[in-house]
Amino acid sequence: MAQLARSSFVLPDPVIHASPRPEHLQLVGLPTWLWIDRGMWKPKSVTASVPGVSVTVTAKPALVVWWMGDGGKARCDGPGTPYSVGAAPAASSSDCSYTYSTSSAGQPENAFLVKSAITWTVRWSSGGQTGVLAPLTTTAASAFQVAQAQSLTTAPREV
Template identity: 30%
Template sequence: MRRKPLVAAGALAMAATLLLSGPVSARTGHGGTTNGDATGPTKDGGDGSLTATAGGISYDESKNGSGPKSGIIAPTGGDYSPPPCWYGPAYTPAQFKKEREAVWSVDSTGSQWDLEQRKRYVDGEPYKNFNLDKAGKGYWWTEFPNETYPPGWDKCKEPTFWVDENEPPPADIPAIDPEILAKLAYARIRVPGTKVKLAPEGATKVNLPTWAWLDGAEFKPVSVTARVDVLNIEATTTAEPISLKIDPGTSDAETYPANGVCDLVGDKIGTPYAKGKSKETPPCGVKYLRSSGDGTYPLKATVTWKIHWTGTGVNGEKRLPDGEFGAEQDVVVEEVQSINR
């Protein structure tokens, strides 16, 4: 039978944070942020941190997009978010003993709750002495809220429980798994900025087809891997550019192609302008029909990224909702000057 604590898990974590470092105090973000100083647990139940991040989750962002204009993908539809809360490994026996005794020592949770906790984790109902005799043979699991705190983030009320190494957690709880890891990785993907190259540069002319393209060296697949080493599970989420949408910033313009969407061809989005192509129609671009006068037009370039993931025990690639990332840039459009004779 499940017994609910008399205080919220967040309050317990806060009390522990004031007293010690370790997995609970490291809880930030969806599953914690990387803490390079953390060390792995010891077989004798030593007090080294469980893994590099709270919940046992660590991230490899070395294949992510970079640069000053890089940003977060906005999903275009569907649900990519992790659940409101989930459970994951959080403590070795020695770490949990230290955390719980620190909370009890400040007398902030009430004597009745402390008594129930001691019965549960110390006195053998159902655990004895924090399972110190099982050091190196499993981990204490607890709840982790989604950092965005969506509705339901506080619904994980199962008291901290023990899971033996290589054994599954209870089937009726939202336990950390490759799919959740894939969604956590999605939230950490960064893609390069979308400022397009234009020809002519600087200023274009009314009724002059203007070529647009993206730097092929920057626009390539990016990925983030999330893993839980103690469970030997991981997932890699990859974003691949598939198209560029041009919004001229005014209705007095035409786009190439007419719908303004330039598809990825090979490894390129749009074609760089080259000498001798001035009379050709650009495969990707815009033609302004009216001068911008003393101002500019806010051309917006938005790239759509296909999102897919692979993970431990998963056959083939799985899809997540596509995402978009865009930015505006100012375009000067001048009247064509004619000479009267």
């Protein structure tokens, strides 16, 4: 019955957020902040019943893995921290980020296909008994264009 309840789960797919935003250019050497909506990072439960017996199955988000499209990945134990526009740069930090070392030039649509997958731990309970079921996974994808910028610093010239 726990498997029946587990199979009826409809978990939300992650919504990918990043700073810089996915529709803007990422830069080689600059950390890209990654996060999932905190509102969806909550346990979800479903109950299945037949006369005299009910089983509750609860899925809890455990981690998110980001495949960054360039062969690298980031593993984050939580939803990540949203970037705050008004925060002082020295006081800001991300608990989930990735730094590209190459540009996406030459890739299809000149972008890396970024995929995120949330792993949900699944437990059941019924009549004072509990157990563990196979984890569930929800996924999402987005395209990130990564550019490489270079600068040249020279001594000031008198005019």
